[in-house]
Amino acid sequence: MQIKSLEELKKIKEEYKDRVRLRSQVEGTGDQTEILVGMATCGISSGARETFNAFIEELAEEKLDDVKVITVGCVGYCHSEPTVQVNIKGQKPVLYGNIKKENVHELIEKHIKGGEPVKRFILSTDFEIV
Template identity: 40%
Template sequence: MAKLSIEDLKRIKEREMARMSLREGEHRAKIVVHMGTCGIAAGARKVMEAFLEAVSESGARDVVVTQSGCAGLCNREPMATVEIVEKAPIKYVDLNPEKAKRIFQEHIQGGHVVEEYALGRGSESTAG
């Protein structure tokens, strides 16, 4: 195995810090991928990867991607909830990586709910 230089370590640190910022910190939007056993079996890991990739590729620093357990609708997995500050959360169902990228582009970046994948809107809002 090759030895790492100080520059290599700095690059690794920067890359990992950027990845961590996708899970923590101040945010305008939060994407929660439901990763219970049923969700994982239905493909939630690939959906999570697609959201993380979309956020990373866009350079967005105000979007957090995280996970939770089962949302209680096993037959509609993979699922994700999108929470935008001061707006009702939207629960998306029957997801795959392509749908996740579309949700990111249209809802997170564009501000338009992708109605055909949305199960419903929550009654609570996330205050900033």
């Protein structure tokens, strides 16, 4: 579809706004649970692709079809790659660091299914976004 005016652009923005809940500080309003995996060069080189695949596989096995796994860029926490952010409706997003593929199971069991964040992986986010 070609966007030909500012109004059209804004309409698309409204349509898709729920898909991007400005995932930083705000509580999620989307219906879907989302898992954002940092897949810039730094993430991939520390194993983000394996983490990403592990999420997809395990979610498929567990038949958690309403959970979406999304690739995103680098959040700047290269010291703790791979980074994973979990957005669950009505909760503040949680940013995890050092999520290797071995840790995926624990994250899905405890956080996605159980609703309890896995504290030892949590990174504190100390920035604001315009």
